[in-house]
Amino acid sequence: MQSMTVEDMKRGFSMIRSPVIARLFRKLGLIEQWGSGVKRIFAEAQAQGFPEPRY
Numbered sequence: 001m002q003s004m005t006v007e008d009m010k011r012g013f014s015m016i017r018s019p020v021i022a023r024l025f026r027k028l029g030l031i032e033q034w035g036s037g038v039k040r041i042f043a044e045a046q047a048q049g050f051p052e053p054r055y
Helices: 006-010 019-027 037-047
Strands: none
Touching: 006 037
């Protein structure tokens, strides 16, 4: 399995590890789009004046 870096996640790269669960979450409206969450977390932290999240 290919690994991802934090930089990949910041750019919105997404790697689905469980396609069935991912499709279910999408159909239930629990996610907006693949790969947007980490990118939004970093942007919101910056907008609120918080330090960059660490992994």
